[in-house]
Every structure is written in C-alpha cells, then in structure tokens.
Amino acid sequence: MNQTVDWERQATEALKRIARRQDLKAHVERTPALNGLLSRAAARYVAGASRKDGIEAGRRLLAQEYAISLEYIGENTTDAEACMAAAEEMAALIAELGELGAAARASFDLSHIGLAVDDELAFAQLLRLSRQARETGIEPFVSMEESAKTDRILAVYKRAAAEEPGIGITLQAYLNRTPGDLAGLAGIGGPVRLVKGAYEEPREAAIGRSAALNERYLSLVESALAQGRRVSVATHDEALIEAIVSRGWARHRLEFELLYGIRPDLAGKLKASGYPVRVYAIYGEEWYLYLCHRLAEFPPNLYRAIADIAGGAAADPMSEYA
Incomplete structure (x- = not known):
C-alpha cells in the first residue's frame, strides 16, 4: 500500500x-x-462562539450570493433542561435568520434537543422548531449522527415530517443501510442532504472512502431526485462533484453544500458555473468533536x-x- x-x-x-x-x-x-x-x-x-458570530458569517456569505445553513453546534446532551435551553437558542437563531429574508436553513442534531434524554422530548422540540421555521420562512434540517442512533432519528423525523412536511433530513452514504432508509422515506416530503459520513462505524455497517462509495453516492442522488426531492450534495470530493455535473441533473432541485472554511475556491467555482451553492457554518462552544x-x-x-x-x-x- x-x-x-x-x-x-x-x-x-x-x-x-x-x-x-x-x-x-x-x-x-x-x-x-x-x-x-x-x-x-x-x-x-x-464561525464563532455566539449566535451573533454565526449570523454575521451568514450575512457575509449571503452578500457573496451563497445560500446558508447555520447550526448551533452540540450533541449528546443528557440533561433535559440543557436540551430545552439548546432548543431555545435554536428558536432564537431561526428568528434572526428569518429577519435576513434570504435562502437560509437552520440545522440541528436531535441528540442536542432531547434524543439523548427521551425520544418524545426530541419529537416535541423538533415539531415546535419546525413550525416556527415554516412561519418564519426558514428551512429546518435534521443532521445525522452515529448509526446507533439512526433508527431513532428517522422515527422521530418521520413523525414530525408527517405534520410538517418541509423538514429536511441528512443521510450518510457510507452506511450500508442508507439505500433502504431513503426508499423508506418515499411519500414523506422534504429535502435530503447527502453526506459521505464522518463517524467511526463498525466495518460491517459501512464502507470506506472508495470508488464503490462514490458509486453508491451517485445512486442515492439519482434515487432522491426520482422521489421528487430537492437534494443537497454535501461533499468536497471534486471527482464526485464532476461526475454529478456531467449527468446534467436538474439544477433547480440540486445544490452543492460545502462546509464553512473548506474549499471556498471550489464553492466559488461551482457558483460561477451557475450551480446553487450553500455554505454550512456552525457556531458555539462545542467545537471539539467538529474539529x-x-x-x-x-x-x-x-x-x-x-x-x-x-x-x-x-x-x-x-x-x-x-
């Protein structure tokens, strides 16, 4: 090797x-x-430690004609009061994003707002935040976590999406279960964000970075588009991006979503080529895991x-x- x-x-x-x-x-x-x-x-x-930092980064990105997704970072919160406090912070974020009047998303981990305490708490908070987001004109988006939580995340998501169909969900292409999970979302509205996957997973549960993973990713994009969804292609793999561009899939239902601080040159190149580009930025004190x-x-x-x-x-x- x-x-x-x-x-x-x-x-x-x-x-x-x-x-x-x-x-x-x-x-x-x-x-x-x-x-x-x-x-x-x-x-x-x-983007910074505070909501003010996150919003300021969002403003500057919007000024450069990027769509944005902001997240108050945190997960695995095991205290109910802390979960409720996190949800209040996210509610404030949604309100401020609404004031920008632009293409904005509010993303969050369910284990930050209750899943690590009780599924019902996570459901109640997701539903409340999603209703506020709809009323404010902001798109709520559920991030994905380790595969051990996937069943519970999808169960909470499906319940909430049945009442608020505009909620987005993130799927991880490297998990062997993901094609089935995507098929199981048929009939449930809402956009999908496709990532390769960043968590350490058992070898029997996921495949590593490879040509096979890229082929699965392409298949998932095609399947999600066939379901009539909007799809966020969330990868910095330039070869994979070129493969997607070469297929000529509908631009009005496809966007590229890149992480803040990673490959801004690629973000600019895609935007200059006429593709919708979203930059995903986080703020908060819980940056250790993210880094x-x-x-x-x-x-x-x-x-x-x-x-x-x-x-x-x-x-x-x-x-x-x-």
Missing part, C-alpha cells in the same frame, strides 16, 4: 477515535493554554491546523469567499 495513503487512513481512524474521547475533550476544556491553541485551528471551520471530524475527513488538514496554531491569531476563512 502507498505509504502516504496508509498514513492518511491511520490518521483518519485515530482522529475519529479521539473525537469520541470525552476525557480528552474535558482535558482540552479545562486547560486554558491547550484550549486556546486548538481554538485557533477550530476558527477555520467554526476532529474536519481533520479526520482530510488528514492533510492537520498541516493547516498546525500552521493556524503556530500563526498566533485565529484564521479568517471568510476572506477566502470574497
């Missing part, structure tokens, strides 16, 4: 394991010097993280979208 490819695979697996180490996360949070250093690396991918995933999905980002840490000042990815 090529030594570089082998190193990248090992780095990816290690970072996914590190992402789930609560002891390491706690150590980072209680060590000011370490927290400060890593927060410089996180600044490339995180690990961004480094894991493309290990050479480690070099950039080291450069950002050594630079002594937080990166300003927004300048690269101008």
